[in-house]
Amino acid sequence: MIAQVPPNLTELLGQVIGYIYPNEIEIHWSILIVVYPYLTGLVAGAFILASLVKVFNVKEVQPTYRLALLTALSFLLVAPFPLLLHLGHMERSFEIFLAPHLSSAMAMFGFVYAWYLMGILLLEIWFEYRRDLVVWGREHKPPLRWVYRALSLFSNDISEQAVAFDRKAVRTITIVGIPSAFLLHGYVGFIFGSIKANPWWSSVLMPIVFLMSAIVSGIALVLFLYMVITSLRNEPLDMKCLDKVASYLFYAVVVDFSLEALDFIHRLYQSEESVKILAQLISVKLFMNLVILQVLLGMLVPLAVLVAARTRRVNPDLRKLLYFTAALLIQLGIFSTRWNVVIGGQLFSKSFRGLMAYKMEMTGLEGLVTALGLLLAPFLILFVLVRLLPAKRAEEAPIHPA
Amino acid sequence: MNKREFLKKGAIAFIPAAAVLQALMRQAEASVAGAAGATGSPTPGYEPRDHWYGMGIEVEKCIGCNRCAEACKAENDVPPEPFFFRTWVERYTVKQSGETEVECISVNPRGERKAQDEREVLRSFFVPKLCNHCAHAPCVQVCPVGATFTTADGVVLVDSTRCIGCRYCIQACPYGARFFNHRTNTADKCTFCYHRVVKGLLPACVEVCPTQARVFGDLRSKASRLVRFQRMNKINVLKPALNTEPKVYYAQLDGEVR
Amino acid sequence: MKLPEQVTRIAVVVALVATLALLVRFVLIPRAYFSTAVHQSATVRREVARPVNFAGASACQDCHAEEWEKKALGYHKGLACETCHGPAAGHAEDPMSVKPFAPRDRKFCPVCHAYDAARPTGFPQINTESHNPLKPCITCHNPHDPVPPETPKECAACHAQIARTVALSAHALLPCATCHTASKEHRIAPRSALPSKPQTREFCGQCHAGGTANPDAPKVELASHGGGYLCWQCHYPHLPEGRP
Numbered sequence: 053m054i055a056q057v058p059p060n061l062t063e064l065l066g067q068v069i070g071y072i073y074p075n076e077i078e079i080h081w082s083i084l085i086v087v088y089p090y091l092t093g094l095v096a097g098a099f100i101l102a103s104l105v106k107v108f109n110v111k112e113v114q115p116t117y118r119l120a121l122l123t124a125l126s127f128l129l130v131a132p133f134p135l136l137l138h139l140g141h142m143e144r145s146f147e148i149f150l151a152p153h154l155s156s157a158m159a160m161f162g163f164v165y166a167w168y169l170m171g172i173l174l175l176e177i178w179f180e181y182r183r184d185l186v187v188w189g190r191e192h193k194p195p196l197r198w199v200y201r202a203l204s205l206f207s208n209d210i211s212e213q214a215v216a217f218d219r220k221a222v223r224t225i226t227i228v229g230i231p232s233a234f235l236l237h238g239y240v241g242f243i244f245g246s247i248k249a250n251p252w253w254s255s256v257l258m259p260i261v262f263l264m265s266a267i268v269s270g271i272a273l274v275l276f277l278y279m280v281i282t283s284l285r286n287e288p289l290d291m292k293c294l295d296k297v298a299s300y301l302f303y304a305v306v307v308d309f310s311l312e313a314l315d316f317i318h319r320l321y322q323s324e325e326s327v328k329i330l331a332q333l334i335s336v337k338l339f340m341n342l343v344i345l346q347v348l349l350g351m352l353v354p355l356a357v358l359v360a361a362r363t364r365r366v367n368p369d370l371r372k373l374l375y376f377t378a379a380l381l382i383q384l385g386i387f388s389t390r391w392n393v394v395i396g397g398q399l400f401s402k403s404f405r406g407l408m409a410y411k412m413e414m415t416g417l418e419g420l421v422t423a424l425g426l427l428l429a430p431f432l433i434l435f436v437l438v439r440l441l442p443a444k445r446a447e448e449a450p451i452h453p454a
Numbered sequence: 455m456n457k458r459e460f461l462k463k464g465a466i467a468f469i470p471a472a473a474v475l476q477a478l479m480r481q482a483e484a485s486v487a488g489a490a491g492a493t494g495s496p497t498p499g500y501e502p503r504d505h506w507y508g509m510g511i512e513v514e515k516c517i518g519c520n521r522c523a524e525a526c527k528a529e530n531d532v533p534p535e536p537f538f539f540r541t542w543v544e545r546y547t548v549k550q551s552g553e554t555e556v557e558c559i560s561v562n563p564r565g566e567r568k569a570q571d572e573r574e575v576l577r578s579f580f581v582p583k584l585c586n587h588c589a590h591a592p593c594v595q596v597c598p599v600g601a602t603f604t605t606a607d608g609v610v611l612v613d614s615t616r617c618i619g620c621r622y623c624i625q626a627c628p629y630g631a632r633f634f635n636h637r638t639n640t641a642d643k644c645t646f647c648y649h650r651v652v653k654g655l656l657p658a659c660v661e662v663c664p665t666q667a668r669v670f671g672d673l674r675s676k677a678s679r680l681v682r683f684q685r686m687n688k689i690n691v692l693k694p695a696l697n698t699e700p701k702v703y704y705a706q707l708d709g710e711v712r
Numbered sequence: 713m714k715l716p717e718q719v720t721r722i723a724v725v726v727a728l729v730a731t732l733a734l735l736v737r738f739v740l741i742p743r744a745y746f747s748t749a750v751h752q753s754a755t756v757r758r759e760v761a762r763p764v765n766f767a768g769a770s771a772c773q774d775c776h777a778e779e780w781e782k783k784a785l786g787y788h789k790g791l792a793c794e795t796c797h798g799p800a801a802g803h804a805e806d807p808m809s810v811k812p813f814a815p816r817d818r819k820f821c822p823v824c825h826a827y828d829a830a831r832p833t834g835f836p837q838i839n840t841e842s843h844n845p846l847k848p849c850i851t852c853h854n855p856h857d858p859v860p861p862e863t864p865k866e867c868a869a870c871h872a873q874i875a876r877t878v879a880l881s882a883h884a885l886l887p888c889a890t891c892h893t894a895s896k897e898h899r900i901a902p903r904s905a906l907p908s909k910p911q912t913r914e915f916c917g918q919c920h921a922g923g924t925a926n927p928d929a930p931k932v933e934l935a936s937h938g939g940g941y942l943c944w945q946c947h948y949p950h951l952p953e954g955r956p
Contacts (some may be wrong), residue, residue, distance in 0.1 A: 057535055057636045065537065071544075071556035073583070073630025077537040080621040080634060140619015140639035144599070147618060150737065151746035153600035158622050161598070170729065175722070182718055205721040214716040248696055249592060249628035402628055403712045405556055497760055517831045519824040521795055528799045529765045545830045564819075570829045572876050578830035600748050605756060613755040649762040658766045662795040664788075664824060665835075 060411050069336065070406025079398045079410045082418040083391075084134035087426050089240045089262065090390045091131040094430075096237035096263065097270010098124040099173070099229060101300070106226040112296035118443040119281065120274045121180065125173050126433035132165060134426050137417055157243045168236045172229040177441075178203075179221040183210050187446035199440070237266040244393060251326035252333070252397040257315045264308040269386035271301045276379040279372065281438065291368055298375050302358040305382065309351050312389075329404040337399045337407055342392045350385010354378040500652050502606035506673045507646055508701035509660070510683035511582055513708070515667035518543055518580035522659035522668065523560040529647060529658035536561045538633045540644040541584035541659050546710055548576045554710045581711050582668065584659070585610060585631040585644035586692060586700030593623035593632060593643075602641065608673075608701060609648050614640045628693050629700075646670070673701070765799035768792075772800070775807065779856050786857035787836075796820070796855065821849040833873045863899035870902065874950055881951040891915075891949065916943040 061077055068077070102120035104110045136142050152159035185204035189197055238259035244250075245258025255261075275297050282289050319327065334342055354377075360366070361374035399408050413419030526532060526541045542560035547570055549555070559567060559580070570578060587610050594602050594610060601616040602623055612623075617640035624632045624641060635642035647657035651670075655661070660670040671680025680703075687705035693712065704711075744750045769792040773780045776793075783789060794800050798813040815821075818840075827837040844852065852861050867888045868875035878884060888894075897905035910916065913934060919926045921934040932938075938946060 057533065061535065061537055065561070071558070074537050074539050074542050074558045074561050075624075075630045075633040078634060080624050135620075138620075140621070140634065141617065144616065144618045147599040147616060147746070150741065151599055151748065153597055155594075156596045156598040156600075156622070158596065158598040158620065178722065179718075205718070205725065207718040207721050209717050214718065217716045218718070243622075247592075247596075247626050249626055398625075402630055403556070405554075405712070502756075514832050517824055517835055518828060521823075525766060525794070525799070530762075545828075547830065564823075567828065572829065573880060575829050578828075579832075580830050600751075603748075603752050603755075605752070611752075611755055611759060613751055615754070615758075616751055645759055648756075648759045650764055650766075650768075652760055653764070655764065655766075655768045658799075661766050661768060661792050664791045664795050666790055 058413075064409050064411060067409035068406055069332075070401070071403055072401035072406040072408055073403055076401050076408060079395065079408065081394055081398060082138065082410075083395075083412055083420060083423045084138045084418050084426070086387070086390045086394045087423050088131060088134040089237075089394070090269070090387055091127050091134070091426070091430070092237055092240055093262070093266035093269045093386065093390070094273050095124045095128045095131060095168075095270070096233040096266040097268065097272075098127070098274050099233045099270070100267055101271050101274050101297070103226045103230050103233075104300070106223050107230065110296065112290075112292045113300075115290045115293045115443070116274050116278050116297060118180065118441070119278055119438070120270075121173070121177050122434060122437045122441065122443075123274055123277060123430075124270075125177060126430040126437055128165075128169055128173060129433055130426055130429045133429075134423070135161075137422060157239075157246045160239070161243075164236055164239055168232050172225060172232050176222055176225040176229060178205075179218045179225065181441055182207060182218055183215050184441075184446040186210050191446075234263055238263045244397070249402055250397050251324065252330060252400065253393070255315060255319075257311060257318075261308070261311050261315060264304065264311055265386050265389050268301065268304045268308045268382060271297060271304055272379040272382040272386075275301060275375060276383070277434070279376055279379075289372065291371075294372065294375060295362075298358060298361065298378070301378070301382070302355070302362075305351060305355055305358070309355070326404055329400050329407075333396060333400045333407060338392055338396050341388045342396070345388035346385050346392055349381055350388055351382075354381045354385070357381070497652050504674060505607040506701075507608050507651065508587070508671065508673050508680055508703060509584070509646070509657075510669035510671070510680050510687075510689075510703045510705065512667050512669070512683070512687070513579055513581055513704055513706045513711075515665040516543065516580040516582055517665055517667075518545055518559055519664060520560050520563040521662045521664060522582060524563065525658040525662040526644075529650075530645070532642075533635060533637065538635070538642070540631075540642070541582060544581045544583060544711075545578070546581060546708065547578045548708075548710055549574045550576050577708075579708060581704075581707075582659075583629065583631070583692075584702060585646075586629055586698065586702045587644075587646060589699035589701060590697060592626040592628065592696075592698055593641075596622045596626040598622065605648070609646045609651075610643070611645055611648065612641050612643060614638050614642075617641055628696050628698065763801070765801050766794050767799075767801040767804040769794070771804045782854075783856045786859065788856065788858055815855075816848060816850060818846070818848050821853075821855075827872050829873070829876075834870070836870055837872050838869070839872075867894075877950045882953050883950065910944075910949075913943055916949075 058078065064077055098120045101113065102117050102124065105114050105117040136145055139145055148159060148162045152162070182204055185200050186208060187210065189200035189204055192200060241259035241262030244253040244262075245255050247253045275294070278297070279289060279294070319330065357374050357378040361371045361378075366374065395410050399410060400406070401408065415421050520543055523539060523542050526539070527534065530540060532538055532540055539560055542558055545557045545559050545567070547555045547557075551574070557567065587604075587608060589604075589608070591602075591604060591610050594604055597603075597617075598620060599616055599618055601613040601618070602610060603613070604610050614635075619634070619639050619641070621634055621641065624634060632641050632643045634640075647655070647659075650657060650661075656670050657668075660668045669679050669683045671678035671683070673680060675681065683705070684703060689703045689705060690707040691700040691703060692707075693700075772793045779793075783791070783793075794812075796815055800812040802810040803812045822838070822840050825836060825838055826840050831837055849855075853859075864870070866875075871888075878886075891910055892907040894907035895905050898907055914921075917934045918924065919929040920932055922931045924931070943949070
């Protein structure tokens, strides 16, 4: 692959406001790097919602448990691709496993990812589904039978004792999994928050803000998927479950909003050297994305909608519609949040004297089409996974084969 | 069940395959190690540990002729586009109103510079910029594969055969001194003309500076021009609050310079 | 308690994955592939092996002794040859077939010598439009010893910044010689024969003391105004209306 100098850089030179260091004209972390924290955020959020069932015994959200797990898996499988595609040398990415440079905040990425994928998510899903896999392996004809047999690692034992062990294992993994999910996404926040050169990123709150917005987006996604999938199957929605998930969503948005407001007020009040350029950044470059999309449409409106759905005596149908609207708006808001962090942090000069411009590619490797593809890919994976591993538990356990 | 057997067979097949692979890798290792040679002196008679390089810049001597930025591009094969620089020159104009205007004269060196209205100018000066070869370099800290590092003589280099092109280092540099080289698809930056320095030559920008606004030298040698420069001037570095400990020292640096 | 059979199965898989990972990392792949020391010394060697394009000033001396000596005594003594002639390592190696660049047109010298307010005071700067227009610089100046053939009569040729400040001030119409006397030597060796500067309050008083003839100059009572301070401690003579 012979990469060339992006052709639009000269054009961007004319769109600079104020003074920037000459090398800063190129925006290095493109839309793909916006997609990445968005995807891992959904993973962490969905997983944390799933763990509520197992660890805190929240019975109401049980119907979303398996869906949340599979959602987390399908998004996690896609999550590294935006990063890989963005590297200048994709073929050297394995170096990060072979020779991680331990002082780098980014070096542990591969290990955190591998741990979360293999140590937590796959393991939990395996224990959760093992009994059903065995049962399905007996029910289905080849070749599906062989898929289920292989997935269950040819295990056979579905005695009460063995299944009880599975349950205990799932619970233990979940308990380890919650800090791991926090780690996965808080870590992404740290990658940005630890860059002292960039005042828009550099903040101790960054990992926590990332985490809370992850939880918000993950819960909203599971809520959305649960409503869509259940309706597609013509099954009735469990309103108790919906209300509960929606109330978690509400609290998560409140916490997320408070944290981001705190971060904002803190910066404004401290009013450091960078405050002028950041104010200019918000008013000139990010007004639409930050004020309108992220705060207004992505937080305040959904909050109002969720409150309205609860306090007024609205009928279930309207309530569903309101939840659905809130979930969609929140996705939009969180995506804007990621955009504002990643792209916003690269739109002002480190000389604090000027603003750059970002022109998104359309069809290039780092363009909009790739980004959309990466955002859709998890849904395709989820579609296959849900087919293969239905959320409904296998009905009865047939007797042992002879 | 025969899967245990299968596993055993798999293991048996794996061992010879591994052995062949390993032999191949050892061969490759020999070639890498041969090219690299023993660690230590890069050229005969040069001991990196005896040196610790830095640069001094006397702001009041800079006439903004841009010879340094052009020489750098010629010496180091820096991409010609006007937004990839290993070194560049900024022109500051502080106005009576207190407002400061900055322009990078290297972007358009032969073109018209922004006209300055003499009645509004309070003071005006040029500032050359380059990689600060920080003793506590954030770019070195953040590289996930250790492709950028500080040599024993204090020069921050990029290993372009190892850099994965994640550009975290470019984000971490507070000085905008790094850029992405689209020919190699790796991060690129000033090397203090390491290939010249170890041969006893001056960096290209220092060599061509007509007013000796740039002083290159070895901080380990008491007789070096740089140490003399530090003795004779009040010194400041860029963005000292970030604690990067730059090794490019500015004399007569104005507070407006960032 | 007896562990259920699935535990063994998953344990085998986990152990396999872990062993494989460790095997690949620590046995299969030779150290040189990820050894930081090896990579770094290879990088240093690669850097050192890069070609030198600027030969350095001393490389020119052997063949171009005449120019070298001439330059060493003139105003351009601090300049490296390659500042103007460009990278010349190729020429140093093969003098006959590779010829360095020799700037001859009028565009080149103003790169350094065109007036720019950001250039340091005292650095010789010209107004490219009015300074002997259209003539290439080398018709009058030898670049290896660029003393002007004729010292410019007007002080502004060298003191452009002061001239521009004065031009905007109430002192705009005063010739420099009103306050400074420059000896002839100043034109040849400007730094060793400095022009005179006013020394006393009475000097300014010639125009500004009450009762003196000049009607346009603002008057003060010389005996009491400003206490014992010298005039230029409060007023910048090149821009006297600037606030004290």
